[in-house]
Amino acid sequence: MTENAYKPGSYPDLPPPPGTVGVYGWIKNNLFSSISNTLLTIISAILLYYLIDGIIGWFLFDAVYDAESKIECRKIDSGACWAVITKRVGQFVYGFYPEAERWRIDISFLTMFIAFAPLLYPDIPKRKWLLWFSLVYPFLAYILIMGGYFGLQKIEYSLFGGFMLTVILGVSGIVCSLPIGILLALGRQSNLTVVRTISICFIEFMRGVPLITLLFVASSMLNYFMPPGTNFSILVRVIIMFTFFSAAYIAEVIRGGIQAIPKGQYEAADALGMSYWQKTRFITLPQALKISIPGIMNTFIGLYKDTTLVVVIGLLDPLGIGRAALADTKWNGLSTETYLFVALFFFVSCFAMSRYSLWLENKLNTDQK
Amino acid sequence: MTFLSNIWRNEKSREIIIQIFVLFCIGWLLSWLVMNVNANFKALGKDISFEFLFIPAGYDINQYLIDYNNRDSHLRAGIVGLLNTGLVAIFGIILATVMGVALGIIRLSKNWLASKLAYWYVEFTRNVPILLHILLWHGIIINTFPQTRQAINFGDLTFLSNRGFYLPKPITESGIEFVYLCFVISLIFSVLFTKYAKKKQDLTGIQYPVFWINTAVIIILPSLAFLLSGLPISFEIPVLKGFNFRGGLHMSPELAALTFALGIYTAAFIAEIVRAGILAIDKGQKEAAESIGLKPSKVMNLVILPQARRVIIPPLTSQYLNLTKNSSLAIAIGYMDLVATLGGISLNQTGREMETMVIVMLIYLSVSLSISAFMNWYNSKVKLVGR
Numbered sequence: 001m002t003e004n005a006y007k008p009g010s011y012p013d014l015p016p017p018p019g020t021v022g023v024y025g026w027i028k029n030n031l032f033s034s035i036s037n038t039l040l041t042i043i044s045a046i047l048l049y050y051l052i053d054g055i056i057g058w059f060l061f062d063a064v065y066d067a068e069s070k071i072e073c074r075k076i077d078s079g080a081c082w083a084v085i086t087k088r089v090g091q092f093v094y095g096f097y098p099e100a101e102r103w104r105i106d107i108s109f110l111t112m113f114i115a116f117a118p119l120l121y122p123d124i125p126k127r128k129w130l131l132w133f134s135l136v137y138p139f140l141a142y143i144l145i146m147g148g149y150f151g152l153q154k155i156e157y158s159l160f161g162g163f164m165l166t167v168i169l170g171v172s173g174i175v176c177s178l179p180i181g182i183l184l185a186l187g188r189q190s191n192l193t194v195v196r197t198i199s200i201c202f203i204e205f206m207r208g209v210p211l212i213t214l215l216f217v218a219s220s221m222l223n224y225f226m227p228p229g230t231n232f233s234i235l236v237r238v239i240i241m242f243t244f245f246s247a248a249y250i251a252e253v254i255r256g257g258i259q260a261i262p263k264g265q266y267e268a269a270d271a272l273g274m275s276y277w278q279k280t281r282f283i284t285l286p287q288a289l290k291i292s293i294p295g296i297m298n299t300f301i302g303l304y305k306d307t308t309l310v311v312v313i314g315l316l317d318p319l320g321i322g323r324a325a326l327a328d329t330k331w332n333g334l335s336t337e338t339y340l341f342v343a344l345f346f347f348v349s350c351f352a353m354s355r356y357s358l359w360l361e362n363k364l365n366t367d368q369k
Numbered sequence: 370m371t372f373l374s375n376i377w378r379n380e381k382s383r384e385i386i387i388q389i390f391v392l393f394c395i396g397w398l399l400s401w402l403v404m405n406v407n408a409n410f411k412a413l414g415k416d417i418s419f420e421f422l423f424i425p426a427g428y429d430i431n432q433y434l435i436d437y438n439n440r441d442s443h444l445r446a447g448i449v450g451l452l453n454t455g456l457v458a459i460f461g462i463i464l465a466t467v468m469g470v471a472l473g474i475i476r477l478s479k480n481w482l483a484s485k486l487a488y489w490y491v492e493f494t495r496n497v498p499i500l501l502h503i504l505l506w507h508g509i510i511i512n513t514f515p516q517t518r519q520a521i522n523f524g525d526l527t528f529l530s531n532r533g534f535y536l537p538k539p540i541t542e543s544g545i546e547f548v549y550l551c552f553v554i555s556l557i558f559s560v561l562f563t564k565y566a567k568k569k570q571d572l573t574g575i576q577y578p579v580f581w582i583n584t585a586v587i588i589i590l591p592s593l594a595f596l597l598s599g600l601p602i603s604f605e606i607p608v609l610k611g612f613n614f615r616g617g618l619h620m621s622p623e624l625a626a627l628t629f630a631l632g633i634y635t636a637a638f639i640a641e642i643v644r645a646g647i648l649a650i651d652k653g654q655k656e657a658a659e660s661i662g663l664k665p666s667k668v669m670n671l672v673i674l675p676q677a678r679r680v681i682i683p684p685l686t687s688q689y690l691n692l693t694k695n696s697s698l699a700i701a702i703g704y705m706d707l708v709a710t711l712g713g714i715s716l717n718q719t720g721r722e723m724e725t726m727v728i729v730m731l732i733y734l735s736v737s738l739s740i741s742a743f744m745n746w747y748n749s750k751v752k753l754v755g756r
Binding site: 029030031033037040041043044045047048191192193194195198204205207208209210211212213216217220221223224225226227228301305306308309311312319323333334335336339340342343346347350351354 | 384387388391392395402405406408409410412475478479480481482483486492493496497498499500501504505507508509511512513694695697698700701708712716722723726729730733734737738741
């Protein structure tokens with residue numbers, strides 16, 4: 001075949017060399033490209049086989065979902081004994097909240113998504129109206145959950161527990177810590193020596209001690225710092241500590257964002273004659289917050305996970321409920337099942353949060369690529 | 370009026386006014402808190418004193434690195450706790466680093482299966498609270514490992530049971546000093562040789578296989594000394610006597626669970642840091658290094674790693690710090706660390722919440738602050754000098 005057989009520009013595309021495309025090519029390139037790579041594939045495959053074979057069987061196929069005790073479970077099948085969970089699902093979700101009033105929790109939980117939607121998705125239709133709802137929501141939720149108004153039965157804090165408690169602690173901590181964190185970050189970058197020193201002391205102290213010591217302070221010492229006779233509930237004290245703790249971390253993340261803004265931005269703002277607050281509102285924060293979204297979300301996820309620590313000071317979050325279940329002689333020794341169930345709940349919610357953060361990051365990314 | 374507004378308009382004087390105002394507010398807040406504490410303490414008939422540190426603690430600690438019994442003081446109990454915190458932190462950091470670096474590199478590998486497995490490991494691990502990891506591992510060891518009589522046996526040397534892990538304990542005998550000496554000598558040699566090789570390369574361009582020679586010397590010289598001085602290390606092997614093992618090194622279920630949990634959890638974060646650090650290096654750096662003909666190992670050691678190190682080390686240190694602070698969760702499974710001894714039992718026995726918590730917090734604070742001071746120094750040292 002000579003080159004002249006084709007007119008210029010009409011030379012047909014040749015098929016790619018064999019073994020570089022398609023399923024075969026993909027497998028060859030990604031799994032067996034070299035000896036070490038092949039070895040890695042084989043090891044991973046063996047690992048995967050054992051995982052699926054051992055864990056899935058134990059988890060699902062050999063598992064027992066309904067029984068009266070651990071001994072009964074073991075008689076039925078050899079796998080996991082999920083009966084310890086199914087017998088107490090209500091407690092795991094609502095704690096000791098009275099059964100007749102649980103609809104109040106359901107409603108506040110479902111409306112929470114409506115309240116958060118306009119904050120989380122800027123493109124949502126009718127956003128303005130929904131934002132009003134978001135503003136009212138905290139009061140609505142408080143009235144619904146606590147009761148005591150409009151003929152709703154008043155519920156004691158001590159009955160709160162389970163996943164409901166996790167969500168209450170997590171969400172209120174997250175919502176309160178962001179504004180405080182922003183203020184602390186601005187304080188730390190401030191020109192005013194006094195403000196800067198105070199912010200640094202606060203941030204470094206909160207970041208330097210383990211959260212658990214702060215919770216001990218909340219549970220046993222915070223009342224000493226209040227006027228004699230004041231007594232506010234442990235739940236509020238714990239939320240205050242969570243808020244301060246994660247505000248300090250958020251402040252550091254946002255400070256990183258502020259420092260990453262090019263100097264020219266400030267100089268331009270100064271040249272335009274903007275005041276400090278104008279500069280902060282229109283120049284610094286929009287850019288700094290955008291850069292720090294991944295870090296802020298990580299802090300939120302951390303706070304949400306850290307709510308489990310309240311079990312140490314005796315609140316009945318899902319771990320507390322689980323431990324109470326395990327203390328029952330009927331279910332003694334089923335710790336793996338109980339903790340894995342709670343772990344699954346945290347995995348699902350935290351994974352969802354991190355996916356949202358990725359989505360937001362991509363959406364706000366204005367870099368030219 | 371114009372005088373006042375002039376003061377407010379002047380930047381200097383306005384700053385001073387604001388600062389005085391803030392100082393006043395903070396001073397008022399602090400004095401209010403102190404007054405409240407005073408009033409509350411008076412009402413309860415309490416005072417602040419640190420004398421309780423020197424009275425006998427009266428409780429037992431099941432694991433101690435320095436001698437301790439229940440007649441020792443609260444102070445000593447606190448030190449035992451602090452050492453236990455250090456012990457689990459070091460074990461955890463070693464485990465987390467090894468696993469984390471390996472996982473980070475696997476996630477970047479071209480192997481689809483391995484990289485996906487590592488990805489899901491990271492996602493599952495870091496999205497579950499650390500306290501759950503600790504309780505889960507503790508539960509697994511306590512509930513699913515066999516009893517001591519049926520302990521999992523590795524060649525009659527190491528035993529795993531629900532009472533903890535039993536390992537052979539190395540015992541040094543006379544003559545070991547000679548081995549140590551040889552080890553030090555080989556280290557000194559390797560430092561000097563590295564310097565010499567670098568100088569030689571600068572002058573003549575001749576390269577020595579520095580790494581291999583150093584490794585060989587560091588391994589061979591002490592081993593030879595070890596053989597020559599008549600094998601001065603023997604092992605005390607745990608033996609089952611009655612219901613429990615005697616001798617050997619004992620790792621309690623609490624320590625083991627805490628080490629695994631902290632190591633496995635932190636490894637997921639370290640994997641992400643390592644991955645991000647390597648990805649942060651511009652592709653052009655690698656391509657440039659390859660195009661001037663460097664071997665793959667040289668590309669890694671001379672071009673990628675020195676730059677990735679700058680990105681990796683600061684967050685890595687903060688992960689180590691997090692691990693150390695997370696080890697305070699030991700209290701949930703009854704491992705006697707600093708928070709469980711001084712901030713737990715001592716607090717409950719003496720009723721001195723204020724004093725014990727202040728001491729515990731100050732210790733953690735001083736560790737964190739000194740490490741972050743070191744990090745600031747390191748950052749300023751390795752920072753790229755901009756315009």
